[in-house]
Amino acid sequence: MKLAFLYAGQGSQHAGMGADLYEQFSAFRRVFEEAAQSLAFDLKTVCFKDPDGVINQTQYTQPCMVAFAAGVTEVLREAGIVPAYAAGLSLGEYSALECAGVFDAKTAVELTAFRGKAMAEAASGHDCGMTAVMMLDRGTLQRCCEQASALGVVQICNYNCPGQLVVSGDQAAVNRAAALARDAGAKRCIPLKVSGPFHTSLMHPAGDALRERFADVNFAPMKFPVLFNCLGREKSEEDTIPALLERQVQSSVYWEDTVRRLAELGVDTAIEIGPGKALSGFVKKTVGSAITCHTVETAEQLTQLLTEMREV
Structure with a gap:
C-alpha cells in the first residue's frame, strides 16, 4: 500500500x-x-x-x-x-x-x-462571482474567459477533475464567461456561494x-x-x-x-x-x-x- x-x-x-x-x-x-x-x-x-x-x-x-x-x-x-x-x-x-x-x-x-x-x-469592494462549469474542456473554457475579460477579471481558478472546472473573478465577467461556456457546449454552469474571487489575480x-x-x-x-x-x-x-x-x-x-x-x-x-x-x-x-x-x-x-x- x-x-x-x-x-x-x-x-x-x-x-x-x-x-x-x-x-x-x-x-x-x-x-x-x-x-x-x-x-x-x-x-x-x-x-x-x-x-x-x-x-x-x-x-x-x-x-x-x-x-x-x-x-x-x-x-x-x-x-x-x-x-x-x-x-x-x-x-x-x-x-x-x-x-x-x-x-x-x-x-x-x-x-x-x-x-x-x-x-x-x-x-472587499469587489462585486465578485464564482461558477462551476460542467463538461467543457480546458482550452474552450480558457477561450471563453479571454473573450469575457473585456468586462473584467475572469480566470479558471480550479481544475477539479475531468468535466468540472471553476471560473472566478469580477461578477460581470464571470457571468459572460458562463454564457459563452454554455454556448460552447457546457452541460451546466452552476453559480457558487463565495465571499471572494479566490485563486485569481x-x-x-x-x-x-x-x-x-x-x-x-x-x-x-x-x-x-x-x-x-x-x-x-x-x-x-x-x-x-x-x-x-x-x-x-x-x-x-x-x-x-x-x-x-x-x-x-x-x-x-x-x-x-x-x-x-x-x-x-x-x-x-x-x-x-x-x-x-x-x-x-x-x-x-x-x-x-x-x-x-x-x-x-
Whole structure:
C-alpha cells in the first residue's frame, strides 16, 4: 500500500464539525486546544456550535478547518499511520504542509487565520462571482474567459477533475464567461456561494501580505513530498514553499493534475481528512478505482479507519 493524505479545502465546513472527535480522541483534543490559544476567537464555540453564524466567513473558516485537520492528523500519527505523500485543496495545502512537518499545528492555524483575513480584505469592494462549469474542456473554457475579460477579471481558478472546472473573478465577467461556456457546449454552469474571487489575480494583495508574513516564519524541510496546487506536482529544488504559497492564493488550483500525479507515483490508497467527501469524488472521476479513498470527518469514521489500517 502506498498512502496519501488529502486535505479538504474551504466550502465543506459546518457547525458541529470535530465535536465528537474532541470528545473521543485525546490527541485530537490536545492539538485542537493548542491551536485555539493562537486565535482571537473561541475556536471550540465556532466549530462546535457557531451561535453567531460566522463559520462560513473566510477569516473564521480557514483556521477552523486547519485545526480540525491537524487534530485528525495527530490521531493518525499516534497510530503510526503516516503518508508517503500529501496534498490539500487550496486551504488544505497548509494542513498537508503541517502533516509533512514544515510547521506545527499552532503555526498552521496562525498562518491560515492571517490568510483568511488577507483574502477577505483583498475581496472587499469587489462585486465578485464564482461558477462551476460542467463538461467543457480546458482550452474552450480558457477561450471563453479571454473573450469575457473585456468586462473584467475572469480566470479558471480550479481544475477539479475531468468535466468540472471553476471560473472566478469580477461578477460581470464571470457571468459572460458562463454564457459563452454554455454556448460552447457546457452541460451546466452552476453559480457558487463565495465571499471572494479566490485563486485569481484579484487576490494579488493577499499574496503580497502573505509574502511579508512568511518572512517571520521558519519553514522546516518536508519529511515527505507535498504536491502543490499551483504546480499539480511536487516542487522542484528551485521552488521555495513561501513563494509557492504566495503564488497559490492568486493562481489556479490544479487538483486534477495533482491526482493524476499521485497515481503516477504509485499511490493506491488515500485518506481524505476534513468535512465532506468532495476530494474523494474528484479522485474517482479522475483515476477511477486506481486510488481507493477513505473519508474521515466523524469519530465513527476515524475509529473504523484505525481498525482497518491495523488489519492491513
